[in-house]
Amino acid sequence: MSEKIDPEHQEQHIVGPPVYLTILLCLLVLTAITTGVAFIDLGVFNAVIALAIACLKASLVVLFFMHIKYSSRLLKMTVLAGLFTFMLLLTLTMTDYISRAWGMW
Amino acid sequence: MLPGGVDPHAHPAFLRHHFESVAQQREAASFGMWVFLLTEIMFFGGMFAAYLIFRNWYHPAFVAGSNTLDITLGTTNTAVLIFSSFTMAMAVYSAEMRRKGQLILFLLCTIVLGLVFLGIKGVEWHEKYVEHHVPGMGFSIQDFVHPTNPKAIPLAPDMAEKTQIYFSLYFAMTGMHALHMVIGVSLLFFLVALASRGAYTEGHIMPIENFGLYWHFVDIIWIFLFPLLYLISRYR
Numbered sequence: 001m002s003e004k005i006d007p008e009h010q011e012q013h014i015v016g017p018p019v020y021l022t023i024l025l026c027l028l029v030l031t032a033i034t035t036g037v038a039f040i041d042l043g044v045f046n047a048v049i050a051l052a053i054a055c056l057k058a059s060l061v062v063l064f065f066m067h068i069k070y071s072s073r074l075l076k077m078t079v080l081a082g083l084f085t086f087m088l089l090l091t092l093t094m095t096d097y098i099s100r101a102w103g104m105w
Numbered sequence: 106m107l108p109g110g111v112d113p114h115a116h117p118a119f120l121r122h123h124f125e126s127v128a129q130q131r132e133a134a135s136f137g138m139w140v141f142l143l144t145e146i147m148f149f150g151g152m153f154a155a156y157l158i159f160r161n162w163y164h165p166a167f168v169a170g171s172n173t174l175d176i177t178l179g180t181t182n183t184a185v186l187i188f189s190s191f192t193m194a195m196a197v198y199s200a201e202m203r204r205k206g207q208l209i210l211f212l213l214c215t216i217v218l219g220l221v222f223l224g225i226k227g228v229e230w231h232e233k234y235v236e237h238h239v240p241g242m243g244f245s246i247q248d249f250v251h252p253t254n255p256k257a258i259p260l261a262p263d264m265a266e267k268t269q270i271y272f273s274l275y276f277a278m279t280g281m282h283a284l285h286m287v288i289g290v291s292l293l294f295f296l297v298a299l300a301s302r303g304a305y306t307e308g309h310i311m312p313i314e315n316f317g318l319y320w321h322f323v324d325i326i327w328i329f330l331f332p333l334l335y336l337i338s339r340y341r
Binding site: 014020021023024027035037038046051057058064065066075079081082083086093097 | 132135136139140142143146147150153154157158161176180183184187188190191193194195198201202317318321322324325328329331332333335336337339341
């Protein structure tokens with residue numbers, strides 16, 4: 001066999017308690033921040049910040065709890081392909097809704 | 106049998122014959138699970154898209170509806186679910202370390218936290234029922250036309266009717282999320298039973314790992330539901 005890294009013949013990377021504890025703390029702190037920010041009037045940025053924090057939290061869960069940071073390129077691409085497809089559907093739906101004279105019925 | 110007593114077909118009992126190695130089997134299982142989770146993203150995605158569009162159309166109704174939710178219970182539930190994700194991650198770690206007692210303990214912790222989440226959710230839903238805020242079950246626009254909260258802007262009756270769209274989406278989204286939790290907790294009981302027979306601490310951790318992916322996915326859905334339903338429309 002060549003020296004190339006082959007994910008199908010690698011020992012699985014084991015993520016340990018220190019990483020999980022750190023991520024747990026980060027997620028709890030981010031939850032506290034997002035709840036606190038909700039009571040401050042920032043106009044449109046309330047929604048922007050809340051969603052940005054939600055995306056950050058979701059990324060931490062995917063990368064560390066779901067091991068994607070340590071996974072093969074196949075799995076990384078799978079996750080990205082899913083997110084990309086979802087964003088595509090959402091964007092095309094929204095372009096339709098914001099660019100037509102849909103009534104408020 | 107090869108010379109020297111080497112059996113070329115020796116492999117762990119859980120390795121299926123169509124896979125070359127345990128690592129390949131694991132990779133295939135993870136890939137399959139992720140493809141399933143992508144279909145779940147699309148399933149919840151439709152509801153998120155509906156939320157986005159209706160929130161833009163009937164913004165005042167969505168603000169009024171959102172402010173009837175209990176932010177303390179919502180935040181508590183978010184923390185409970187994050188803790189359950191942590192205990193589930195630790196369960197996967199325990200299986201990898203082949204520690205049976207620890208694995209069962211963390212799976213049980215995850216069950217308890219999942220049930221606490223569902224209990225709190227039940228309290229919140231019951232509150233909505235008492236307040237006549239469940240569409241189709243004696244829904245009343247009274248609280249939105251004549252709000253008791255001094256910060257609330259009274260809505261015209263036609264806009265107040267649109268709070269039903271907010272609550273329909275609220276129940277659809279939290280309801281589908283809770284259904285996923287119920288399925289998850291049910292599966293956890295099976296996993297505990299099998300784990301106590303030592304099924305996952307002899308190297309065959311795939312079922313635990315894939316269930317972990319499912320459980321974390323359900324956590325991620327809540328991570329987005331929480332700001333959208335509870336936070337972004339607060340009266341300040």
